[in-house]
Amino acid sequence: MWMPRLHSARPRxxxxxxxxxxxxGEDHCTKDREMATPLDQFKAAIAAGDMTAVAAAxxxxxxxxxxxxxxxxxxxxxLLEARSPAMVDLLLDAGADIGKISEFWARGxxxxxxxxRVAEHLLENGAVPSVHAASALGLVRVLRxxxxxxxxxxxxxxxxxxxPLHFARTVEIATLxxxxxxxxxxxxxxxxxxxxxxxxxxAPEVARLLLDNGAExxxxxxxxxxxxxxxxxxxEANPACVTYRIGVNTGPYPGIGFEGGGGxxxxxxxxxxxxxxxxxxxxxxxxxxxLLMRSTPPKNKLQIACMLADRELAMxxxxxxxxxxxxxxxxxxxxxxxxxxxxxxxxxxxxxxLECGFPVGIPEHNHGYSPLHNAAWSGAAEVVRLLLxxxxxxxxxxxxxxxxxxxxxxxxxxxxxxxxxxxxxxxVDALIGAGLDGCLSExxxxxxxxxxxxxxxxxxx
Numbered sequence: 001m002w003m004p005r006l007h008s009a010r011p012r013x014x015x016x017x018x019x020x021x022x023x024x025g026e027d028h029c030t031k032d033r034e035m036a037t038p039l040d041q042f043k044a045a046i047a048a049g050d051m052t053a054v055a056a057a058x059x060x061x062x063x064x065x066x067x068x069x070x071x072x073x074x075x076x077x078x079l080l081e082a083r084s085p086a087m088v089d090l091l092l093d094a095g096a097d098i099g100k101i102s103e104f105w106a107r108g109x110x111x112x113x114x115x116x117r118v119a120e121h122l123l124e125n126g127a128v129p130s131v132h133a134a135s136a137l138g139l140v141r142v143l144r145x146x147x148x149x150x151x152x153x154x155x156x157x158x159x160x161x162x163x164p165l166h167f168a169r170t171v172e173i174a175t176l177x178x179x180x181x182x183x184x185x186x187x188x189x190x191x192x193x194x195x196x197x198x199x200x201x202x203a204p205e206v207a208r209l210l211l212d213n214g215a216e217x218x219x220x221x222x223x224x225x226x227x228x229x230x231x232x233x234x235x236e237a238n239p240a241c242v243t244y245r246i247g248v249n250t251g252p253y254p255g256i257g258f259e260g261g262g263g264x265x266x267x268x269x270x271x272x273x274x275x276x277x278x279x280x281x282x283x284x285x286x287x288x289x290x291l292l293m294r295s296t297p298p299k300n301k302l303q304i305a306c307m308l309a310d311r312e313l314a315m316x317x318x319x320x321x322x323x324x325x326x327x328x329x330x331x332x333x334x335x336x337x338x339x340x341x342x343x344x345x346x347x348x349x350x351x352x353x354l355e356c357g358f359p360v361g362i363p364e365h366n367h368g369y370s371p372l373h374n375a376a377w378s379g380a381a382e383v384v385r386l387l388l389x390x391x392x393x394x395x396x397x398x399x400x401x402x403x404x405x406x407x408x409x410x411x412x413x414x415x416x417x418x419x420x421x422x423x424x425x426x427x428v429d430a431l432i433g434a435g436l437d438g439c440l441s442e443x444x445x446x447x448x449x450x451x452x453x454x455x456x457x458x459x460x461x
Contacts, residue, residue, distance in 0.1 A: 038063050043071060046081045051090060058094040067091060068100045074109040077101070085121040092125065101127040107159035108132030108167045112202045132158030136167035140176060147180055154180050160262070161189025165210075166198045174199075174206045184215040193265035200224045201269035219244060220253070220266055223276040223292070226285030235295060242296045245303075247273045247338065247366050248331050255366030263366065272343035272367075273335070277304045299327045303335055306356055309348040314356055325357035334364035340374035340383060341367040342418065350375075350383050360392040368408065369398035376409035376431065379422025384430045394434040406431045406439055413447045425449030432457050 038060040045053035057063050072081050079096050082088045092098065101122055105111070111119075111133055119137045123129065131153040134143035143164070146153055154177065155163050165182045168174040178184070185194050196215045199206040204225060211217055211230070219241040222230035234241050246266050247255030253264040255273075270279050277296065280288040293301065298317055302324050305313040317324060328335075336358045339350050350371075354360065361370060368374040372392045375383040384405070388394065397404055403411070406428060413424040428450050432440070440458055444451040 039066065039071070042078075046072075046078055046087075049083045049087065051087060054087065054090060058090070064094050067094055067096045070104070074107075075104070076110055077104060079122065080104065080110070080114055082118055083115060085118060088118060088121050088125070098122065098126045102129070105133030106130040108136045108162065109159045111136035111167070112169055130158065131156055131164050132162070132167050135164040135173050135177070136169055138169040138173055140170075140172050143173060143176060147176075151180070154182055155186065157189065160191060162198065163188075163195070165195040168195065168199060168206050169203060171203075171205050171209050174209050178209075178213055184210055184213060188265070190262045191265040192261070196221055197265050197269060199269075200266075219276045219292070220246070220270055220279060223280040223285065223288055224270050224283065226280065226283060226288055228287050228291065231280075231288045231291050235292070239295060241276065242292050243300050245273065245275045245335075246270065249366070250331055257366060267343075272341070273307075273338040275300070275304050275307070278307050281308055299324055299332065302356060303332065306353045306358070307335075307339065307344075307346075307349050309346060309352055311352055314352055318356060323357070325359070328359075333359050333362045336360065337362060337364040337369070337371045337374055338367065340371040340378070340380070340387075342374070342378040343367070345375075345378045345380055345383070347380065347382050347386075351386055354386060354390045360387060360390050361396065363396075363398070369400070370396050370405070372396065372405040373398055373403075373408045376405040376427050377412045377418070379409065379412065379419050379424045379427055381423035381426025381430060384427050388430060388434050394431065394436050404431075404436055404438075406436045410439060410445055410447070410450060413450055414445055423449070425453045429453040429456075 038057055039062070042054065042057035042063045045057055058067070068077050070077055072078070077096070077100055079088060079091050079098070079101050082091060105127070108130070114137060116138060119139065123142070129137070129139065129142055129146075131143065131146045133139075134146060153164070157163065158167065163182065163186050165174065165177050165184070165186070166188055168177060187194055188198070194216060196207040196210040197220070199210070200221060207221060208225060211221065217230050217233060219231065219234040222234050244251050244253060246253045246264060249255055249258045253266055255263040255267065257263065271282070274282075277289050277292045280286075280292065293304070296304065298321060302314060302317050305317065336350070336353050338344065339346065339353060361372075363370045368377050370392070372384065372387050372394070373396070375387060395404065401407070409424055409427045409431070412418045424447060432453070437457065439445070440454055443454040443458060445454070
């Protein structure tokens with residue numbers, strides 16, 4: 001029997017796929033859900049850093065058999081989720097393969113989250129870093145040795161086809177790469193984004209260094225950094241930049257799925273579906289916000305005011321142009337649905353959009369589907385009720401999965417298990433109350449709150 005060693009003496013390495021069952025306009029919900037499987041318990045224990053619970057989960061042979069699988073974000077194996085050398089040792093003792101880390105590291109993804117002492121411990125146990133891993137982990141000596149041995153690695157493609165500079169964790173790493181002659185503005189293969197756009201979230205000082213050395217600037221980088229001079233330069237070079245929004249497929253910063261790719265990396269590094277003005281305001285850069293807003297057309301100002309839940313600004317715009325929302329183009333009309341998606345999902349922003357005349361029932365194609373589908377997926381019961389009150393069609397079926405909004409809510413709650421603290425029951429209650437009651441024939445679905453709501457409606461028949 002495998003026995004865990006809790007205190008090691010080892011010497012010093014896109015939303016889930018969804019399958020909805022909907023036909024004839026009715027939701028068909030899978031009954032037999034496995035809740036809290038041994039693997040679920042293992043993943044939760046790893047995330048919590050609970051050594052005792054991890055050791056208990058590893059008693060299960062089925063868990064040990066998949067310990068190297070990429071079950072965490074970005075396909076990371078458990079070893080890269082470890083937050084202490086002791087947890088690394090526990091996983092290695094259970095059979096985790098240090099070689100798998102070497103394979104994953106070649107991609108470079110998510111390594112900013114690995115504590116340096118854990119990375120060093122993995123290396124001391126035999127993990128072999130790639131040039132991208134060394135860059136992402138901030139391992140200056142390792143990176144220097146790799147480049148000395150093979151200078152061609154300087155521009156080698158890693159995860160998403162990004163170069164080592166796309167992954168640079170620290171100014172010291174970026175400086176080394178620049179000194180070796182790294183190109184400042186290469187675009188990765190998946191997101192078509194630059195190193196500065198990649199680094200703006202987790203290492204803004206690296207983004208600043210790249211810009212100071214001549215990398216291409218843009219209005220979103222200026223907004224993210226709060227740099228007034230960069231913002232002025234972006235405006236002078238392209239006055240239309242004040243109309244840009246992350247995730248708009250007709251603009252230079254397209255969303256997920258555009259032409260089969262991942263869309264701009266700014267979705268992850270600055271925020272989904274945001275305008276540069278919103279980025280600046282959310283980051284506390286009021287001067288940049290004011291500068292950009294002075295040149296912003298009224299219809300875009302209304303969208304920005306709503307996304308920021310700035311009621312005073314929105315009402316002042318409508319006072320002079322009551323039908324401003326009628327000026328929206330096709331992309332503009334998708335914004336309500338995007339605002340209802342889980343990455344945004346600000347109830348007051350959505351409430352204001354509806355009051356300002358944003359059209360309901362217009363689907364978007366970067367995330368989920370209609371505003372109602374997206375709110376249901378997010379477990380946003382109040383938003384679902386708001387949408388229904390404003391006339392959102394209840395019976396829309398999304399073309400990708402053939403699902404109604406109820407199917408989105410139930411799948412999010414029982415299969416994707418997106419959130420523990422949202423009101424899936426309230427979502428399903430509102431939808432059934434509005435006539436979307438096909439899934440009642442499939443009671444129970446395996447979610448306590450949803451089943452209670454379904455039982456209430458069944459009892460009332």
